[in-house]
Amino acid sequence: MSIVVLATAFGTGRYNNWPIKLAVEEMVNRKGYDVFTQPDLGALLELKAGHLFLANQYGNHISTLALIKQFVFMAKVYDWKSVRLVAAKQHIWRCARDLRHLAPEIHVQLYPVTVEYGPDTQPWVRSSFLWWAREIVIRLLPWPIYKKIGQ
Secondary structure: OOEEEEEOOOOOOHHHHHHHHHHHHHHHHHHOOEEEEOHHHHOOOOOOOOOEEEOOOOOOOOOHHHHHHHHHHHHHHHOOOEEEEEEEHHHHHHHHHHHHHHOOOOEEEEEEEOOOOOOOOOHHHOOHHHHHHHHHHHHHOOHHHHHHHOO
16 A cells, blocks of 8 residues: 655744644654655655655645645555645644545545644734634535635
C-alpha cells in the first residue's frame, strides 16, 4: 500500500506553520514518505527522504477544498491508497471531511498538530475568534453549497 503525507498549512506564515513543518519532517525523515502540500508550507520543509509534491496555487492562498481536489488527482496518478493527514488541530476536521467526500476509497489517518494563532496575511488565522467565526459557518454549509463556493 502506497502511503503519502498530506500536509495542510495554517495560514501563510512561518510562525503559524512551524509546528506543522516539524511534525511533517519528523514523520517523513523517519519513514521516507512522499509529501503533498501547498507552496507556503513546502517552502519551509527540509526533507531528507521522500519526494515533495506541491499544489498549484494561483494568488496568495489556496482554499482547503482546492488543495484536497489537487491531492485527490495526484493520488490517482501515483496510486496513493493511504494518507497521513497532518494539519492544525482546528483545521484537521474540515481537511478530513473534504478528503473523505472526494476520495472515500483512500484510507486516512489523522495527525493533528497544536498550532498557535498569530500574525498572518490571512485574517482568520490571527485569532481564535476570527477562526471560529468563519469555520463554524463553513462547517454548517451543506456539502453541495460548500463544494461550489469553496474553490
